[in-house]
Amino acid sequence: MSFLIPQPGTLLSHDIDDYPEGIVLPVDKPYRWTSADVIRKIKWKAIRHFGKKNLKVGHAGTLDPLATGVLLVCIGNACKRAQELQDHDKEYIARIRFGATTPSYDLEKEVDRRFPYEHISADAVRTALPAFLGDQEQVAPLFSAKSVDGVRAYELARKLYKAHLAHPGSDRESRFDAAALETLHRSRIVISELELLAFYPAGSVGPVPGTVDPRVASSPSSEVSHASARIHVADTSALGLPEAVIRIACSKGTYIRAFARDLGESLGSGAHLSGLIRSRSGDFCVQDALSLEQALSLFDSLPGK
Numbered sequence: 427m428s429f430l431i432p433q434p435g436t437l438l439s440h441d442i443d444d445y446p447e448g449i450v451l452p453v454d455k456p457y458r459w460t461s462a463d464v465i466r467k468i469k470w471k472a473i474r475h476f477g478k479k480n481l482k483v484g485h486a487g488t489l490d491p492l493a494t495g496v497l498l499v500c501i502g503n504a505c506k507r508a509q510e511l512q513d514h515d516k517e518y519i520a521r522i523r524f525g526a527t528t529p530s531y532d533l534e535k536e537v538d539r540r541f542p543y544e545h546i547s548a549d550a551v552r553t554a555l556p557a558f559l560g561d562q563e564q565v566a567p568l569f570s571a572k573s574v575d576g577v578r579a580y581e582l583a584r585k586l587y588k589a590h591l592a593h594p595g596s597d598r599e600s601r602f603d604a605a606a607l608e609t610l611h612r613s614r615i616v617i618s619e620l621e622l623l624a625f626y627p628a629g630s631v632g633p634v635p636g637t638v639d640p641r642v643a644s645s646p647s648s649e650v651s652h653a654s655a656r657i658h659v660a661d662t663s664a665l666g667l668p669e670a671v672i673r674i675a676c677s678k679g680t681y682i683r684a685f686a687r688d689l690g691e692s693l694g695s696g697a698h699l700s701g702l703i704r705s706r707s708g709d710f711c712v713q714d715a716l717s718l719e720q721a722l723s724l725f726d727s728l729p730g731k
């Protein structure tokens with residue numbers, strides 16, 4: 427028997443033993459929520475629902491706060507298969523903004539450097555993409571969950587970044603970047619597909635009809651918005667920079683923020699993520715995922731019902 431994958435509107439039994447292989451919830455993670463925020467919210471509801479204080483709840487692969495899309499939440503014995511689920515290939519829809527970088531390579535940090543971008547066009551991006559296909563080494567972003575000698579990279583990043591802010595200047599800025607590169611090890615990844623879905627020239631606004639626009643992230647409802655308050659979002663839209671929307675199919679462990687960094691460098695500029703959707707994780711697609719509200723409603727049935 428395989429684990430249960432509930433459909434919207436399903437009412438779960440109050441006996442976790444009715445699900446011997448556990449439960450997997452494909453959740454469309456809300457914008458500005460951490461993966462841990464989602465787990466805490468669902469775990470609290472699940473523990474109350476099943477009446478089991480030591481109930482295991484976890485996820486099969488973290489997703490950045492400013493990304494939305496498929497987050498696989500494992501409950502009960504399904505946690506034993508979390509690594510198996512995490513090992514599956516992923517697909518992302520990334521919006522990449524050229525001409526500026528941030529220390530986090532996305533909008534969690536403010537712009538730290540500006541670069542020329544007048545030469546970047548749809549044809550230039552399309553021509554650059556094939557070089558990123560296949561097996562390769564990738565340096566993870568310093569602001570990431572990657573473990574470095576038993577310490578999360580983002581913990582090191584915060585210390586370095588605070589020191590940088592306390593002592594601003596070009597020399598300190600250079601040392602901050604060098605520390606980032608020296609701290610992280612390279613990982614082997616595979617990018618199997620790259621497709622340019624849309625390109626917005628400098629100064630243009632609005633999505634191209636028929637394409638997914640990651641900037642239009644699902645806004646948390648009033649019920650769940652408290653989790654987003656501490657997540658900073660820089661606004662780089664007023665800079666009028668060119669952007670590309672790219673579909674990326676890749677192996678586990680691929681950092682799309684690092685891909686944005688590398689793509690910008692390959693084009694003789696800089697770049698950062700301005701939006702990201704995990705559109706697929708293994709066989710789970712975002713169009714079939716549960717909203718957080720739908721996931722929580724699975725545990726709303728009364729005992730004995």
